[in-house]
Amino acid sequence: MPTDRPCLLCANTRHRVVFREFEIDIFRCAGCGHVFSAFEGDPNYASYFGDGPIDPGETQFWWNDAHRAMYDAFCARYLAGKTGRLLDVGAGLGYFVQHASRVPGWEAHGSEMSKPAVDFAQKRLGLSTIRAGRLQDAGFAPGSFDAITLWDVVEHLADPAALLTHIRTLLRQNGFLFLHTPNVDVQLVKAKLKRALKGMRPGTHYLEAKDHLHLYSTKTLRRVLIKAGFARVRFVHLPPIQSVAGSRNPLLRFGKNGWSQTSALLDGLTLGAINLDNLFAHASLS
Ligand SMILES: [Zn+2]
Known part of the structure; x- marks a missing residue:
């Protein structure tokens, strides 16, 4: 699904596909790196x-x-x-x-x-x-x-x-x-990992291309x-x-909280250079 939509941030019309969620492309702008979905939803x-x-x-x-x-x-x-x-x-x-x-x-x-x-x-x-x-x-x-x-x-x-x-x-x-x-720097890596490990399965959360139109x-x-x-x-x-x-799984919740706390620590240690939290x-x- 190609698009000539200009980038929200820099109006550049050049971009490349960084992920394909079933039939919907996710693009990264060549000018500023902004990531967005080709899907056009209800405004x-x-x-x-x-x-x-x-x-x-x-x-x-x-x-x-x-x-x-x-x-x-x-x-x-x-x-x-x-x-x-x-x-x-x-x-x-x-x-x-x-x-x-x-x-x-x-x-x-x-x-x-x-x-x-x-x-x-x-x-x-x-x-x-x-x-x-x-x-x-x-x-x-x-x-x-x-x-x-x-x-x-x-x-x-x-x-x-x-x-x-x-x-x-x-x-x-x-x-x-x-x-x-959500933080696109993390979500994109997670989506690619899921695809590599499990393939594209209906019902799995990747980047929610029909709901998340811009990923920041x-x-x-x-x-x-x-x-x-x-x-x-x-x-x-x-x-x-x-x-x-x-999910109500306590182990998943524990892992998520650990990730969040580690991200906060890393953000502090790098003075904001690396933020892997939402x-x-x-x-x-x-
Ligand atoms: Zn841009």
């Missing part, structure tokens, strides 16, 4: 949670239990002891908004494209602060948030600049944006954020999601 990414009602029995483990350590660490590090308003963009089922709203002194809001997900948050979690539809149409007042979060959202966006630029207008002058996204490194994510008007981009480390691809980016306006 608003509205159908992630399907069209029908969501079963809480199937969602609780992954979206709440497995994410809890990561959410708790974020709240302890960035919200505890302060007061303010937080907005979670791509709030999904609302579990993070629920977490943040329990931190004393914080008012937590959300924005989510999927109507069934917003209905779930309202009916099951009792959250009335998540607005359905595009963030740009949600009517939040400019300069009204102290913290805006994007948990596993930016990799799904065909045009992250449009959303990030709007997010910038919603932040107060001393507010910050926080993002979590510290270098390219920093560049996207600076391009959208953010400053002082820093990469930090939080505990990872406590599951590997939805990307946790903190960016401010000035």
